[in-house]
Amino acid sequence: MTVTTSATGHAGDVLAMLIAPLTREQFFAECFERRVHRTHGHHPAVDDLLSMDRIDELISDSELPPNSLSMAKSGESVPPAEYTFDNGIVDRGAVLDNFRDGATIILPQLHYADGKLYQFCLALEREFGARVQTNIYLTPPGSTGFGIHYDDHDVFVIQVAGAKQWEIYGDRDGLPYKGESFRKDHDETGELRDSFVLNPGECLYVPRGTAHRAPNHGTEPSLHITVGILVQTWAEFMLEAVAEASLRIPDLRHSLPRSMFFNSSTAEGAGVADNEATFRRLIRQIAETASFDATRAAFSGNFVRSQGTRTRGALLALAKGIAPDDRFTVREHILYSFETAPVSDGDGEGEDVEHTIVLAGSSIPMSANLAPQLQERIGQGSLAMADFAVEDEEELADIIGTLVAYGLLRP
Structure with missing residues (x-):
């Protein structure tokens, strides 16, 4: 089995914002899984990711089912009964009343509900070869959401509004596995090593296992994005x-x-x-x-399949119908892989080769004639059905339509 994984877009620009002034090579050689790194100065791209107005809109106008919001205060989680109805649905008024009383509002996994954050996560997944998530924290003045702790995954912190007073403590002995969360009154945090203010537009990298605390700083609410890098070990x-x-x-x-x-x-x-x-x-x-190759292929395929899909524009294209000259481009940051694998021909005398393209949520078989042409066209970033020389035009139309439906191709 051979696997070729690719994606288009400017994923490096997203990472560059988070690690400035380091290069990608410097960050992975000197900081990743090793030490805290802080950017200085306001990065204008942060302003386009999230805002206080967007949080106000989400809390006031969007659907808030159970588990879509949580709260914390003074290092402890606020019991859900204090801000939800009996059926678990979030009580918006109670949320804001608790915020007024010093509780932090937490919006976990907001990237699933916000297109900009989701696109941001997809770009970083290409850079780290890992799933990426966002949690949003809005902390009122004079408050702190959590006490000293460490995370079981690496995080980038993007300060959107207000400021946080960051305190960096010691490192855990050995990087924690997933699920090895900090245990209060049991795990050592070490001595305070550094303290600084993270201002709007600045970013911070904190390796998993590094103990830290971040109370609000100043007289304004603090809004920040925590970007979790869920690596595989x-x-x-x-x-x-x-x-x-x-x-x-x-x-x-x-x-x-x-x-x-x-x-x-x-x-x-x-x-x-x-x-x-x-x-x-x-x-x-x-x-x-x-087998290293077989194990790598399994990891690669599973990673590609588990990536979330982006299908904006697909419904309109499919409803209109796809004509031979309609041109599509490869959607930014979407992972895919072309795979070939031997399969028995059924008579025990030899093996055939199966060709597939794997992408989020699907594995699509195709003929040996179509596979190399499709791989070449997708690698170039643009295609139309008229670009192909195939005998089975019905197969081509079905494959192109499927790739549009699953979000790899966009009009």
Whole structure:
């Protein structure tokens, strides 16, 4: 199986805003997963991402189902019963009353409801090879949402309005895995290492595992975007490699022996030694059998499939109908992959090759004649059905329509 993943757009411009004045190479070599980095000066692109007026509009006019909003105050979460109705729907008046009383308004995963934030996240996903999310925090003057803590994922903080007094403490011993959240009164935070004010238009990178606190600064409410980088680790890759290799190692299918759990007598000591020998033998078999290419292909395909779709304009194009000369461009920041994989021809004498294009939510098979032409045209960023030389025009029309429906192509 071969995989080619690509995307168009100016993803580097988005990252450049977050890491200025560092280059991409400097950031990944010196800061990523290592140390805090702060940008200085107002970046004008921040003003286009979010505003206090947009938050006011969301709270007053948009649908607010359960879990679309939460609140925190003085380092503790505010019980949902204090700002929701009995059915879980958010009580807008209670939200604003709690805000007036010093509680932070939190809008989790707002990128799913806001096109600009979603496009921003898609651009960063290309840069990090990881899912990206946003949480929005609006903190009233003189308040703080959370106490000293660290996150289990790397974050960029984009200060939109007001200011925050950031306090940077120590690092956890080893980067945390997903789910290894900070435990108050248990995990050490270390000594205060740095303190500074993050002003509107400035950005901050905080690695996972670095303890911090950020109370409001000044007399205005603070509005900031926390951009979470949900990386996948080598541990997850190795687990997938073991799972993939296990399909070709029959001994891994055997059940664990009773002696693995019960060793109440010296007579069973030999069983423990035998089990360890089996363990070592299987480890060697896994090392010899595991396929880097197959594991990488699985990770790549899953990453592409799990990316959210963008379909603005697709409904109008499909309702109108697609003519041979209608030209489409590849939508910015959308990931896709062309894959080829051997498949049995059914008679046991050989293998055929299956060609597919994988994108968010779908895996689309196509003929060997169409696949290389489509890959070339998509790589160029623009196409029309009239550009192709194919025998099966019905297949071409169906594939182009499907790519429009799933958001890879836009009018």
